[in-house]
Amino acid sequence: MTARAPRVLISDALSPAAVQIFRDRGVEVDFQPELGKDRDRLAAIIGDYDGLAIRSATKVTAKILENARNLKVIGRAGIGVDNVDIPAASARGVIVMNTPFGNSITTAEHAIALMFALARQIPAADASTQAGKWEKNRFMGVEITGKTLGVIGCGNIGGIVAERGVGLRMKVIAYDPFLSPERALDLGVEKVELDELLARADFITLHTPLTEKTRNILSAENLARTKKGVRIINCARGGLVDEAALRAALDSGHVAGAAFDVFSEEPATQNVLFGHPNVVCTPHLGAATTEAQENVALQVAEQMSDYLLRGAIQNAVNFPSITAEEAPKLKPFIELADKLGSFAGQLTETGLKSVHVTYEGSVAGLKVKALTASAIAGLLRPMLQDVNVVSAPSVARERGIVIEETIREAEGEYDALITLTVTTEGQTRSVSGTVFAGGRPRIVAIKGIKVDAELAPSMLYVSNEDKPGFIGRFASILGEAGVNIATFALGRDAPGGSAIALVEVDGEAPQPVIEAVKAIPGVKQVKPLRFA
Numbered sequence: 001m002t003a004r005a006p007r008v009l010i011s012d013a014l015s016p017a018a019v020q021i022f023r024d025r026g027v028e029v030d031f032q033p034e035l036g037k038d039r040d041r042l043a044a045i046i047g048d049y050d051g052l053a054i055r056s057a058t059k060v061t062a063k064i065l066e067n068a069r070n071l072k073v074i075g076r077a078g079i080g081v082d083n084v085d086i087p088a089a090s091a092r093g094v095i096v097m098n099t100p101f102g103n104s105i106t107t108a109e110h111a112i113a114l115m116f117a118l119a120r121q122i123p124a125a126d127a128s129t130q131a132g133k134w135e136k137n138r139f140m141g142v143e144i145t146g147k148t149l150g151v152i153g154c155g156n157i158g159g160i161v162a163e164r165g166v167g168l169r170m171k172v173i174a175y176d177p178f179l180s181p182e183r184a185l186d187l188g189v190e191k192v193e194l195d196e197l198l199a200r201a202d203f204i205t206l207h208t209p210l211t212e213k214t215r216n217i218l219s220a221e222n223l224a225r226t227k228k229g230v231r232i233i234n235c236a237r238g239g240l241v242d243e244a245a246l247r248a249a250l251d252s253g254h255v256a257g258a259a260f261d262v263f264s265e266e267p268a269t270q271n272v273l274f275g276h277p278n279v280v281c282t283p284h285l286g287a288a289t290t291e292a293q294e295n296v297a298l299q300v301a302e303q304m305s306d307y308l309l310r311g312a313i314q315n316a317v318n319f320p321s322i323t324a325e326e327a328p329k330l331k332p333f334i335e336l337a338d339k340l341g342s343f344a345g346q347l348t349e350t351g352l353k354s355v356h357v358t359y360e361g362s363v364a365g366l367k368v369k370a371l372t373a374s375a376i377a378g379l380l381r382p383m384l385q386d387v388n389v390v391s392a393p394s395v396a397r398e399r400g401i402v403i404e405e406t407i408r409e410a411e412g413e414y415d416a417l418i419t420l421t422v423t424t425e426g427q428t429r430s431v432s433g434t435v436f437a438g439g440r441p442r443i444v445a446i447k448g449i450k451v452d453a454e455l456a457p458s459m460l461y462v463s464n465e466d467k468p469g470f471i472g473r474f475a476s477i478l479g480e481a482g483v484n485i486a487t488f489a490l491g492r493d494a495p496g497g498s499a500i501a502l503v504e505v506d507g508e509a510p511q512p513v514i515e516a517v518k519a520i521p522g523v524k525q526v527k528p529l530r531f532a
């Protein structure tokens with residue numbers, strides 16, 4: 001995508017396997033695994049890079065993104081992206097991608113390991129034994145077989161934990177609003193509401209992302225609803241559990257044990273849970289196996305290289321996926337969609353209510369979500385300077401603009417046709433375009449009236465009544481003002497009906513020329529248009 005070789009910074013402890021992949025693919029790479037912890041230095045140098053590869057130690061804040069002048073992609077070698085300010089990244093057009101499966105088995109295994117560590121107090125028994133105490137009577141465990149395991153968040157990792165739990169002959173219940181009954185059946189789990197899970201589970205394990213909905217999901221109130229003697233495992237994210245309330249519940253004996261891999265503040269050098277005899281802690285080791293680290297490092301380096309070199313998008317959390325094969329096919333249509341949007345946006349003078357994009361013929365088989373995003377970016381750009389293809393859909397949603405797509409595989413007059421229909425408070429306007437051989441986008445209809453025009457850097461759009469004399473007057477006004485007409489495209493719905501003209505001019509038509517054209521009898525609208 002860039003003429004020079006793209007540059008990537010790895011600011012976290014990724015497996016060095018990633019470095020090799022980047023180099024093999026022709027991407028320059030700086031491996032500075034400690035840099036993520038130094039926000040000021042990261043902010044100082046991020047401007048030099050097209051890509052940033054991270055794990056959880058690098059916090060990609062809005063401030064860092066402000067300096068990221070060249071950044072196109074952030075690759076998270078792992079799953080959770082809560083350390084990245086996604087809205088700020090999207091606002092800058094930066095793709096954020098993760099590796100959603102590479103470390104899930106490893107993390108699920110860590111949760112199971114912690115469950116056994118709690119059930120048999122293995123860390124404390126180990127410390128005591130190695131201290132020469134042989135306290136055989138101090139450590140009385142609980143059996144896992146037959147116990148109820150409550151899984152909060154039954155996605156990839158929760159699902160693997162659930163299957164392992166079933167294999168260990170546990171009764172597994174799951175709370176996850178998005179868990180389908182079919183998937184629950186496949187996993188062998190009983191789907192329940194949160195209150196029921198809290199009341200029934202002997203072990204509770206958390207596997208949701210950290211979001212505004214899941215933050216504090218085990219609050220003081222919810223901890224109070226748990227069964228006495230419950231053991232709690234958190235291998236997902238700090239912040240899901242109220243740590244102070246959990247400490248109080250451990251102190252009172254209501255909660256029998258807690259095993260935490262993740263903490264509300266990391267690195268966790270102090271924490272309210274530390275020091276309790278029934279607490280087991282690990283320093284965010286969920287994904288820390290050689291297998292998982294190789295998986296995620298290789299995958300993130302492949303994905304980032306594919307994007308930087310070929311425009312392919314995989315596992316982005318803020319943009320639809322585009323394969324390396326699709327990317328070149330999509331490119332001219334992305335440009336067309338942007339230009340159609342820009343055309344409509346420049347003519348829009350009142351508030352936008354809805355946008356409807358219709359894809360017909362061969363374009364219907366492409367990633368239309370990406371095209372719609374491009375059309376919306378083009379549409380909003382005349383009104384909002386900073387909007388881009390990544391941020392456009394959410395910006396439109398925030399403004400309450402309804403977005404609809406229609407897909408028709410059947411070809412009409414054109415091999416491929418995109419029609420953008422924009423409804424404002426004042427009117428509904430549509431514009432259609434196609435891509436001709438050589439990848440050049442063309443406008444083929446405006447408000448259902450056929451025209452045939454390329455969108456040049458400087459144009460005039462005129463709508464008028466189809467009456468004799470218009471073209472002569474129009475041409476002489478421009479000629480007298482020294483404005484050269486490069487191309488002239490005309491269309492009308494019926495003789496004597498509504499007509500439109502799309503005129504390419506060299507340079508810009510000055511305002512008095514626009515006013516003079518507006519004064520030609522029968523002219524309804526005159527608008528200078530610019531296309532990048």
Ligand SMILES: NC(=O)C1=CN([C@@H]2O[C@H](COP(=O)(O)OP(=O)(O)OC[C@H]3O[C@@H](n4cnc5c(N)ncnc54)[C@H](O)[C@@H]3O)[C@@H](O)[C@H]2O)C=CC1
Pocket residue numbers: 078079080081100103104107152153154155156157158175176177178179207208209210213214235236237261262284285286287288
């Ligand atoms: N300790 C570690 O080193 C690691 C921690 N993680 C954490 O584990 C989390 C889960 O990872 P995956 O299973 O791969 O993600 P996933 O997206 O496959 O599953 C998350 C599940 O949580 C559910 N969920 C969302 N909101 C919920 C709510 N309010 N209540 C109940 N369930 C809800 C979703 O429906 C989904 O099924 C990640 O977001 C990450 O934060 C992931 C890898 C390593």
Ligand SMILES: O=C(O)C(=O)COP(=O)(O)O
Pocket residue numbers: 055056057077078079080081103284285286287288
């Ligand atoms: O993948 C995740 O979400 C993790 O939490 C793993 O974090 P890490 O890459 O070990 O810093």
